[in-house]
Amino acid sequence: MASATTAPDTAQDDGVLSHRQIVTILIGLMMGMFLAALDQTIVATSIRTIADDLHGLSAQAWVTTAYLITSTIVTPLYGKLSDMYGRKQFFLLAISLFTIGSMLCTLSTSIGMLAGFRAVQGLGAGGLFSLSLAIIGDIVPPRERAKYQGYFLAVFGTSSVLGPVIGGFFAGQSSILGVTGWRWVFLVNVPIAIAALFVVQTTLHLRHRRNDHRIDWWGAVTLSVALVPLLIVAEQGRDWGWASGRSITMYAIGAVGIVAFLLVERAMKEEALIPLRLFGNRTVAVASIGSIFIGMGMFGGLAALPLYLQIVKGASPTEAGLLLLPLTLGIMTGSIFSGQMISRTGRYRRYPIIGAALLTAALFAFHYVGADTPLWQTMTIMVFFGIGLGFNFQPLTLAVQNAVSPRDIGVATSSATFTRQIGGTLGTAVFLSILFSTVGDNISKAYQTATGTASFQQAAASATGATKQFLTGLQGGGSSMSGSLNDTSFLANLDPTIAHPFLEGFSTSMQTVFFVATFVLLAAFVVALFLPHVELRGGSPQSERMATERSDAEAAAATERREAEPALVGATPQDASVLATDGVHPTNGSNGSNGSNGHADDALSSARVHIEDPTLFADQSGLEPVVETTSGGRHEATAEEMAALARTRDDAEASRPGRHRAEPGEQL
Numbered sequence: 001m002a003s004a005t006t007a008p009d010t011a012q013d014d015g016v017l018s019h020r021q022i023v024t025i026l027i028g029l030m031m032g033m034f035l036a037a038l039d040q041t042i043v044a045t046s047i048r049t050i051a052d053d054l055h056g057l058s059a060q061a062w063v064t065t066a067y068l069i070t071s072t073i074v075t076p077l078y079g080k081l082s083d084m085y086g087r088k089q090f091f092l093l094a095i096s097l098f099t100i101g102s103m104l105c106t107l108s109t110s111i112g113m114l115a116g117f118r119a120v121q122g123l124g125a126g127g128l129f130s131l132s133l134a135i136i137g138d139i140v141p142p143r144e145r146a147k148y149q150g151y152f153l154a155v156f157g158t159s160s161v162l163g164p165v166i167g168g169f170f171a172g173q174s175s176i177l178g179v180t181g182w183r184w185v186f187l188v189n190v191p192i193a194i195a196a197l198f199v200v201q202t203t204l205h206l207r208h209r210r211n212d213h214r215i216d217w218w219g220a221v222t223l224s225v226a227l228v229p230l231l232i233v234a235e236q237g238r239d240w241g242w243a244s245g246r247s248i249t250m251y252a253i254g255a256v257g258i259v260a261f262l263l264v265e266r267a268m269k270e271e272a273l274i275p276l277r278l279f280g281n282r283t284v285a286v287a288s289i290g291s292i293f294i295g296m297g298m299f300g301g302l303a304a305l306p307l308y309l310q311i312v313k314g315a316s317p318t319e320a321g322l323l324l325l326p327l328t329l330g331i332m333t334g335s336i337f338s339g340q341m342i343s344r345t346g347r348y349r350r351y352p353i354i355g356a357a358l359l360t361a362a363l364f365a366f367h368y369v370g371a372d373t374p375l376w377q378t379m380t381i382m383v384f385f386g387i388g389l390g391f392n393f394q395p396l397t398l399a400v401q402n403a404v405s406p407r408d409i410g411v412a413t414s415s416a417t418f419t420r421q422i423g424g425t426l427g428t429a430v431f432l433s434i435l436f437s438t439v440g441d442n443i444s445k446a447y448q449t450a451t452g453t454a455s456f457q458q459a460a461a462s463a464t465g466a467t468k469q470f471l472t473g474l475q476g477g478g479s480s481m482s483g484s485l486n487d488t489s490f491l492a493n494l495d496p497t498i499a500h501p502f503l504e505g506f507s508t509s510m511q512t513v514f515f516v517a518t519f520v521l522l523a524a525f526v527v528a529l530f531l532p533h534v535e536l537r538g539g540s541p542q543s544e545r546m547a548t549e550r551s552d553a554e555a556a557a558a559t560e561r562r563e564a565e566p567a568l569v570g571a572t573p574q575d576a577s578v579l580a581t582d583g584v585h586p587t588n589g590s591n592g593s594n595g596s597n598g599h600a601d602d603a604l605s606s607a608r609v610h611i612e613d614p615t616l617f618a619d620q621s622g623l624e625p626v627v628e629t630t631s632g633g634r635h636e637a638t639a640e641e642m643a644a645l646a647r648t649r650d651d652a653e654a655s656r657p658g659r660h661r662a663e664p665g666e667q668l
Helices: 017-054 061-085 087-107 110-137 144-171 181-187 189-203 217-240 243-272 276-282 282-312 315-323 325-347 350-366 375-403 407-451 454-461 463-474 488-493 494-528 539-562 573-579 598-603 614-620 640-646
Strands: none
Touching: 017 061, 017 087, 017 110, 017 189, 017 463, 061 110, 061 217, 061 407, 087 110, 087 189, 087 325, 087 640, 110 144, 110 282, 110 375, 110 407, 144 181, 144 315, 144 325, 144 375, 144 463, 217 243, 217 407, 243 276, 243 325, 243 407, 243 488, 276 282, 276 407, 282 315, 282 350, 282 375, 282 407, 282 494, 315 325, 315 614, 325 350, 325 598, 350 375, 350 640, 407 494, 454 494, 488 494
């Protein structure tokens, strides 16, 4: 018998959220992501001032390395654990850890202490990026998701501009409200984090069925063994020497860790930290490889461009941040446009391909940027570079989320973020290594060429003060260039004619970096061509999970009912009379024991049981409505008997004589 169910009266009950609900949740998620994105740029701008104040200039790289190590390692952990136990509590944990780390950083009295507290910050930052994207992946259908994820890239782009501006402002202040200026670089995170905690706690309500699996602790340990030495050598290798004993030791430990991690993940199978079966999916595999190349190009470009603006163009950190506005505009334009078009057409494959082509072309164009290139030309290239980034980030994430089952959204999203971070770390290490390993020779060659020009000779002859002192240092054939690169502030005090060869040499090294990066992005373009198009799902993973849970619950309830219902096989006339209890005696029709129906006989049990409601028993057992004759046999029910039978059930109507099951809509 069909039973009516009351439809849920709120969108939240079936997992489908309104636009207003999504935007409210989105505000809290963007605040969390803004914290992590802003912190990366704001600290990079003020780190030299911080290191000088803490007397740790030579060890400042560890402040970045510690943050990078912890944030990278915990990213897949957040994804896996949130799939098992739910997103909200882990997102709140990430915000809390980041806030605690920020407050501790303001109390640092040494560069080592600051590095340790930055590691605490990294524990939170690793979850802010991946969980923000995973939560949106949970609550928004794939076709609509692209336009919401575009807002996250807008946040990322905004932070890349605001970070240098805010960092430069705080670093330039000796004291604000009695607190050293640079300490506000970390303290400014606290009110934003508190607001994010409040918004997320009050607006984010996700239903989650807990999945009790083993936690892959050995996977986490071996991943740490693999990543920590490799990340350290990526940051420190330029100073140590890439072929030094310490670097080789790090390579060896990292290689052992990678092998151990793969073995552990294969043994853990479905409970692995990063299930290897995911990479058997073509979409996930292609997107992961593409993310590594995109990350290399993006972070390499973002690391090189501010150096060009500050050293070659003489911009302050704050001015450099403002000069990067075209890049931010490009990121926002690319992400929002691609998001809207994906939402309308349901097709995403073309955007990573176009984006990779734009990135390749933009980096090749940067290869021609020199010391005398007008800023408007450089800023125009930035726009296209930003559009290329906007076309890649969210479509690749969307492709991965759409290609996996809803239960794997967290681990798939964190894997995409993880591969991008690995690519970014590798790109920053490689490109900055190329830059600083070639810049000394290029500057020396530029000065050797310039000394033969009349303008340079005239400026050198009339040099005084800082310019004369610098020219004296050049007498060693440029051997002092590496020392000059540790602090380029002296360039502002040099005669422009004398300083120009330095800028030309630096630009030449930048051109080499961009030329190499062009081939990296060309590889990304080739990889993007292999990205398959998978039809975007119509429902959100949350609504799909809830529908599955309801279906499972209904199936379980039906199974319980069937197990609880007695079946009667081979019943005697006396047993049959029990079925007629509270029933109706026939007034017409055939009778006799041989009139029994085969369907009824097959469903009867050998046990003699008492049936309280024979009509309900017949319906739940799949029997046709039957009535008992005076002699105990069965027969075809007449219209009058059907009417009488309907007195004990409200879904049958005596509209058709003869025995039949009541159909939906048949009411007495």
